[in-house]
Amino acid sequence: MFVQKSFSGPQQNGAGTLYLVGTPIGNLEDMTFRAIRTLKEVDLIAAEDTRQTRKLLSHFEIATRLVSYHEHNKQASGSELIRLLQEGQSIALVSDAGLPAVSDPGADLVAEAVEQGIFVVPIPGANAALSALIVSGLPTERFMFAGFPPREKKSLAKWLLQLHAQEGTLMLYESPHRLRKTLEAILEHLGDRRIAMVRELTKRFEEMARGTVTECIAWIEEHPPLGEYCLIIEGSISDENTGELAAAWWVELSMEEHVQHYEAELGRKDAIKKAATDRGLSKRDVYNEVNR
Structure with missing residues (x-):
């Protein structure tokens, strides 16, 4: 059990804090005041693409040391970042755009930091x-x-x-x-x-x-x-009468297999029509798909 109280003062184990800082997803004005202050105050910034992040830092006149952390170096770089955090340094993790650790190698660093009892603090920002x-x-x-x-x-x-x-x-x-x-x-x-x-x-x-x-x-x-x-x-729509998801026995079938299911009984033309009804498509869409 590990309980983190982010604003209770220095950690008892002497470790630093890992900050997850949201960055702009397009417009530089997506940046928050807190994000800018955090990037200026930390000891180190770990970035997915240092070239991209350097442009951001230059715009906001942030001179903090910048290092690389991405999918291809995350094992070696991640171990080093954890070591620095354990020694008491504070590190900000950023992605190229938006929130780090979402479909992003930063998630691995966060998991290891939590495992080591290191505080992880979110600095919210834009998310696409x-x-x-x-x-x-x-x-x-x-x-x-x-x-x-x-x-x-x-x-x-x-x-x-x-x-x-x-x-x-x-x-x-x-x-x-x-x-x-x-x-x-x-x-x-x-x-x-x-x-x-x-x-x-x-x-x-x-x-x-x-x-x-x-x-x-x-x-x-x-x-x-x-x-x-x-x-x-749009998500799956429930059946109005039963409140359950509408039956979709055909979901694992290709369009051609779906049509073939009806073809022996109805013939090709009506089988296409029936499959179209099942899927909520037009007959033309199904016809075009199975006749490519």
Whole structure:
């Protein structure tokens, strides 16, 4: 059992404090006064990309020593940072944008610090996923952050199927060059749900595209994706009569397998129509998918 009282004075074990400092997600004015003060006062700043962070420090005239901590050096660098914390130094951990330790190697450093009885203090700031959620127009009472989708097609399908029954709004990140493939996979495995595609948050070209998955696919055909995206997706809808999640026996089937399930009995045309009804899609969408 380890109870941390962040503002009770120096730690009895003589260790320093690890501060998790939120940084701008686009606009430099996302930075808080507390974040700037903390970065000036700590002994050391550990950054995901020192080149990116150096620009931020220069803008706010912060001269604190800067070191690198990222996915590829986290074992060696992490051990050294823990040693310095145990010796009493205070360290601020920052990511390239937003809150550190969210889909970020900083989570490993935090876990080790907690294991060693070192205080970990949050310095809140901007977060892309939550910012996108609150402007999406979708429910915010319950939500789930899912991070980055898998790249490989089969892994992506399995990942989406695991999310299919989630009733809360889904939040995930995607790169512009993978956006279309991910939207098509969402359409196939989750159905034509309401969605918000949010990009360039707090920057000059901030944009929110809201509609169904089908409408968003059509939008990016006319407007090629630019910048990193936050996708906010409607959660699974409960059956009004039973209060339970609507049965979806077909969720593990591909579109072609779904159509084949009905084909022997109904024929190809009606099988496509039936599969479209199951998934909440148009007949044209299903037809195009199975006839590529």
